[in-house]
Amino acid sequence: MTLKYRGRAGAPRPFYFVRLQQEQAVKSLSFGMFIDRVKVYVKAGDGGNGCVSFRREKYVPRGGPNGGDGGRGGDVILEVNPHLNTLLDFRYRPINRARRGEHGKGKGRKGRDAPHLVLYVPPGTVVKDAESGKVLADLTNPKERFVVARGGRGGRGNTHFIRPWRQAPMYAEEGKPGEERWIFLELKLVADVGLVGLPNAGKSTLLSKVSAARPKVADYPFTTLVPHLGMVRLSEYRCFVIADIPGIIEKAHKGAGLGLSFLRHIERTKVLLQLIDLSNMEHDPWEAFQVVSKELNAYGGGVKDKPRLVVGTKLDMVTHIEKINALAERFHALGLPFHPVSAVTGEGIKELLEMTWKLLKEVERVPTVVGEER
8 A cells, every 4th residue: 555645735744754655665676576577778888099198208309109098898797696586676777888998098008997887687587689589698597697788999099000101190099889789688487396277276375385485375366466486395405496377367378367477487497287276166177277288388488398297276175086086087198197285284295296306307317498489
């Protein structure tokens, strides 16, 4: 809820009210916004100009040229910071310019090179050229760097233009301009396992049960509006990262619902856990499975080829066990493993995590096929 001041018009606002507004703004920026796609302008620094100078000292007749070179402009570098998980900083700072190099000076002194401008991005950031759409870099490893715009070279001083027929050149070289471009930064979460399913299928509840993540859980659709990550630890040396992808509905690949906003986060996952609600009497579980599978296949990007495990949720609310057995037979006929669980009672959770770990180990032995970029 946004705070509104209802005092007399034109009167100064009390200091305590301004303080509350500041705290509210900080909370909204820190916790309430997940930005995974931004357009950014980057401009590298220009090179410094060369200097036109001549030696002028007592008892030194006919002093020659001694103009120094200009300094190099600063590069714009993207660096992966593992502590970041959003591109929110670029939403409020879309223009990024590096400093230019210093100009050359007399007595052969070179101008100082400008420092590089380092922009920190979260792991899984894809850098694309805004005009051509070409993928420039895919930054996934911590401390990985990519020079997105190179600084201009400094100009040469007049000492470089001395010739037998020109002993006193009166000109120097100008610095080269730095590169500039508009780029798109797209964040694709780096997770081992992705939870997909229709809205209110129990993804957030399962994530909160198996990890320390605390996503919003409620009994209405579209509770989760941003992806959430959690670490699942089976033992000291067995752990994996699981991601809760917001609900997928029919025609999501065409922009329906949350559309393509978060489907891209599935591309980096190794294994998919497709959740279906066993207690929902309005939508048949098999029909819900078909809707999500159709959207994943239509999205592309190699998502349909990922190993998949079908998970039936809300087992504690099911009264007819025969319905689950018939559903399991249909999945086994397709070659898909099926496992019912209850996040409330914990039934089947441990077995599900062991099956997921085993599937991850099998995937790591097979060469990964990279899907097409979207």
